[in-house]
Amino acid sequence: MSKVDLTQVRPYGDTLNDGIVQLSLTLPLPLSAEAQEAARRWALQSGFQDPKVVHSQDLGEGFSFFVLYARSPVAVDFSSIKVLKSSHKTLEKAEIEALISSKLGRKLVVVGASIESDAHTVGIDAIMNIKGYNGHKGLESYHQIEAYNLGAQVACEDLLARALDVGADAILISQVVTQKDLHLRNLTRMVELLELEGVRNNFLLIVGGPRINYELAKELGFDAGFGPGTFAEDVASFMIEQVLINRKGDHDV
Ligand code: B12
Incomplete structure (x- = not known):
């Protein structure tokens, strides 16, 4: 050849x-x-x-x-x-559970939704629901993760209120509709709201969807972005790595 x-x-x-x-x-x-x-x-x-x-x-x-x-x-x-991409390593579900339990010493708390006008739930369900996607169980099935899936068409304000209420480590957002760059406006709105309320650094802010990639997510002020073919363990690995790096969990341990 x-x-x-x-x-x-x-x-x-x-x-x-x-x-x-x-x-x-x-x-x-x-x-x-x-x-x-x-x-x-x-x-x-x-x-x-x-x-x-x-x-x-x-x-x-x-x-x-x-x-x-x-x-x-x-x-x-x-x-x-050269492509800007996350350097995290995707671990197996059991490794993630062990890491959270041994290193964080409490459950990782995650709140997710499809925001604003977007009614597509299959993506966020694939990541969060217990049955998961394509043979990969979702975050709800992890014993060491407390996962709240708020579903579709959730206003940014309601998502933030819930994240604050449950003391979330991470906010997961799904955006599927990209017509007329609607997703960019919705995602920017979420970042601006967090900044306005002075709580941007309280959370890992993560977005996923068919037209999302890491580079776009970073440009929009998110911590990471995940595209097609993502499984729960991809995002869970990123979250636990970041939470441990930031030592966000120390005060709760
Ligand atoms: C099912 C579907 C619907 C259903 C949704 C039902 C539901 N409960 O979700 C219904 C019928 C309601 C619907 C409505 C509409 N839809 Co629709 N829909 C689809 C369809 C066929 C499948 C989407 C899907 O479920 N994919 C499967 C999931 C598993 O894939 P995924 O979302 O990409 O998720 C993966 C990754 O992206 C990632 N991911 C996704 N979210 C997240 C979040 C996080 C945190 C992470 C880490 C990862 C992650 O992980 C997932 C698993 O790997 C697509 C076409 C297609 N084949 O993709 C059109 C499509 C998305 N729809 C489209 C459109 C236009 C609409 C409507 C505007 C139509 C209309 N004129 O009314 C409305 C919008 C309604 C609204 N307000 O949002 C367009 C969008 C085009 C665009 N450029 O934006 C598409 C692409 C169809 C098309 N070719 O035109 N739709």
Whole structure:
């Protein structure tokens, strides 16, 4: 197998470095031969070479969906890429429980919700509910974690009030809807509220969702962000590491 040049990485389709990609897009046009040609020309004018429509479907109400194969002339220098990411190590559930019990000496208290207008609960439930997600039990199943899942459409004020009430170590927020950057406004609102009340440093502030990553979360003033494929042990490992580093729990021990 030929060696990949990490300074010139291109998409792989049929053979190494052929630059072939698969694109999908929706056009505000009913499906027709002209709409297929519009999809092809859009790809061509976007800089892709030799675009071909390989699948198209009418979505109703004047919209149609397309899948295209095309070739990209662009290569990226992988060797120069640096991504801001959390350095914590994800531990097994049993290791986390043992660490909390032996090093913190009390339960870790966590409050979570999907905030403001966001009604999506599956993400926060995947992390917090006892049954968890994809074979990974949620935080409620941890004997050493006191977990309060407030559900969906929780106002920032109500989430903070509950966090203060139960003496939470961490506030977990889920944001799924990103239309018109709604998630950015909601998340900024939460950070501003904590700062206004002078309690930002009382909590680990963590966000998760399909369009969230660590870098975005840090930019918004959160302590960490978790994206697709996160399990309870990922966030639990981060929380216990941070709580122990900050020695937040000392006064309660
Ligand atoms: C189910 C669903 C709904 C259900 C939600 C039911 C419920 N109780 O949750 C209902 C029907 C109510 C719904 C409504 C809407 N939805 Co909806 N919905 C979905 C759908 C199909 C699945 C989402 C889901 O459950 N994913 C599974 C979970 C497990 O994944 P996850 O959320 O990413 O969570 C993981 C990680 O992100 C992370 N994570 C998530 N949260 C957190 C939190 C923390 C603290 C941590 C550590 C990690 C973490 O860990 C999880 C596990 O790994 C998606 C499309 C899709 N296939 O994703 C659309 C989708 C999210 N919905 C969408 C939209 C637009 C809407 C509506 C606005 C539609 C409308 N016009 O009314 C409304 C919004 C209602 C509202 N006020 O919020 C869009 C969002 C687009 C965008 N750019 O924002 C999507 C992407 C569909 C689409 N392609 O258009 N929806």
